[in-house]
Every structure is written in structure tokens, then in C-alpha cells.
Amino acid sequence: MAEFQLIERYFSGLSGTRQDVALGVGDDCALLQAPPGMHLAMTMDSLIAGRHFLPDADPRALGHKALAVNLSDLAAMGAQPAWALLSISLPAIDQEWLSAFSTGFSALAAEHEVALVGGDTCQGDMIITLQLTGFVEPGRELRRSTARPGDKVYVTGTLGDAALALKRLLADEEPGGLRHRLEQPRPRIAEGQALSAAGATSCIDISDGLAADLGHVCRQSGCAARVYLEFLPLSPEMKEYVSATGDYALAVAGGDDYELCFTLPVGEPLPDGMEATCIGEILPGQGVELLDSQGRALPLPKGWEHFS
Numbered sequence: 001m002a003e004f005q006l007i008e009r010y011f012s013g014l015s016g017t018r019q020d021v022a023l024g025v026g027d028d029c030a031l032l033q034a035p036p037g038m039h040l041a042m043t044m045d046s047l048i049a050g051r052h053f054l055p056d057a058d059p060r061a062l063g064h065k066a067l068a069v070n071l072s073d074l075a076a077m078g079a080q081p082a083w084a085l086l087s088i089s090l091p092a093i094d095q096e097w098l099s100a101f102s103t104g105f106s107a108l109a110a111e112h113e114v115a116l117v118g119g120d121t122c123q124g125d126m127i128i129t130l131q132l133t134g135f136v137e138p139g140r141e142l143r144r145s146t147a148r149p150g151d152k153v154y155v156t157g158t159l160g161d162a163a164l165a166l167k168r169l170l171a172d173e174e175p176g177g178l179r180h181r182l183e184q185p186r187p188r189i190a191e192g193q194a195l196s197a198a199g200a201t202s203c204i205d206i207s208d209g210l211a212a213d214l215g216h217v218c219r220q221s222g223c224a225a226r227v228y229l230e231f232l233p234l235s236p237e238m239k240e241y242v243s244a245t246g247d248y249a250l251a252v253a254g255g256d257d258y259e260l261c262f263t264l265p266v267g268e269p270l271p272d273g274m275e276a277t278c279i280g281e282i283l284p285g286q287g288v289e290l291l292d293s294q295g296r297a298l299p300l301p302k303g304w305e306h307f308s
Helices: 003-010 059-077 095-111 161-170 176-183 189-198 210-221 236-245 249-253
Strands: 021-023 039-048 080-090 115-123 127-136 152-155 202-206 224-228 259-264 277-283 287-291
Touching: 039 059, 059 080, 059 095, 059 127, 059 176, 059 189, 059 202, 080 189, 095 115, 161 176, 161 236, 161 249, 176 236, 189 259, 202 210, 210 224, 210 249, 210 259, 210 287, 236 249
Parallel strands: 080 115, 224 287
Antiparallel strands: 039 127, 080 127, 152 259, 152 277, 202 259, 224 277
16 A cells, blocks of 8 residues: 555545635645634644554554644643644554554544644654644633732642553553553543633643643743642542552653643632632742642652653
């Protein structure tokens, strides 16, 4: 099977039925119509075999995750997803792998009305790169740079599950129900849009670990944050792990959570129907401080960072 046959068989049908796609997969460029008066929110991530996913990862789950990590960035901006460009480098054509990958990708794309409008395929080490574009109303986008002292800090979902799943897989242990948190994260698109409408003061998706990503908010907002470890939302599996080891590092710095960390003014309620946990507050100063249940400051674990 040649490159263009591969594209035709596995990816040309993923353009969806969006009315703003004048021309999708199959030409030199896609032709797209942006809504009048909206900002384009654009993001891109690469997944590299052996670095971002295990070489034997389930290809269907990998198709899901390739899109999900980009959707999570749009969620953190309060944006509505629209168009994707996909580049895949593969050592060789594996039709069973490609079929499963495209199935996982297309299921999540359909859920969020994402149209695949172009991309590239080539032979080489396995690298999956996705560029995703969405829309957000000017002035309604959520940013990292707008947290204010006095705001409360919240997170959606639970923390550390993906990191614990990876830790167990690398130790040849079965991760059980945590595997889906690592391989098939759920992007918080609806929550991001609800926060945008509710006037959240800042937001970031947790990809590199809570401490690192909240640190980005603090640095760009010119303030500090205090986080209370006893308030961190943990799954039963993570609670059991922390109880046995006393180790909060996976929950604070493990990464791959793809939850939202956001701030709201004091007294501002959560959007109707939204579930999130208040874990701390924004303060004058700089950096992130972690306090245990006795109010003692703990060393700050380092999150994921390339080239460090």
C-alpha cells in the first residue's frame, strides 16, 4: 500500500460534515471558513513512541489520546474545537494498526465535531503530531496570565491516576482501572466552555503535573499559589497508594492528568452542574507552595519538562 492509498483508506473519511469545511483531505491545502468575529485558537502536540507512549500501546487508545491531548489545550482556553491536521511517521504500513488508530481517533472526533482536514504521512520512527484549531469569542478566552490574589484554585476530576498507571506498567504490574486514565484521557471541553461563560479568572490544562502547570499560571500572572495536599482530589486507587507510601509526588507532579486547573474569585460559585475541587488560593508573591495537613511546607516536586 502506497502513501496516498493509506490516506484514502484510513483518513479521508474523517472530514466529517462540518459546513465550514469547503475542502478537506485530498488536496494541497484545506479550505476553511472561520466564523465572523471569532478568534482562532490553535494548538499542536507530538506523541513520540518510547517517550509519550509505550511502543506496544493499544493503537485505538492512541488514536483517542492523540486528539484528546490537543482537545485538552482548547478546553483550557474555553474554545470550541473545529479542524485538525494530522501527521504520522510510521516505520512501516501496518493496516491493522492504522484501522484501530483511525477508529479511536474518529470516535473522539465525532464526539466533539472535529473534522480532519489534512496532514502528512511518511516513513520513519513512530511520531504522531496533531494540530488542532478551534474558535473562541474575543474577550471570553481563558488565559494563564489573569489569576489574581484572593482567587480560589480548583481542579476537575482526580489527580495522579495516569502517573500511577504508568508506574505500574513500567514495573510489569497490572494498572487495572487506571489504564484508561493514561491511555484515553477525557478532555474537559464542556467544562472549559462553562468556565469561560462563568468568568473564571485563569485556566490551564494539567499535562506536566499540577505543581508545574499551576506554576506557569503563577509566573505568567505575577502571583503565588498555596495548595493544601489534604484537599487534593484522589481516586480510591491513588488514596490507597498515598496511604501505603506517603508519597504525593504522582498526584502533584506525575503529569498526563489532562484535567483543568482554574481560578475563580472568592465567593464565585462553580458553573451549574460542574464538579471540581477547591485545593488552595492565589496569593501575592511568586511560586507554588504545598502544605501538609499540619500546615508544614513541603518540597515542590518537579513536573515533566523536555530537555531538563
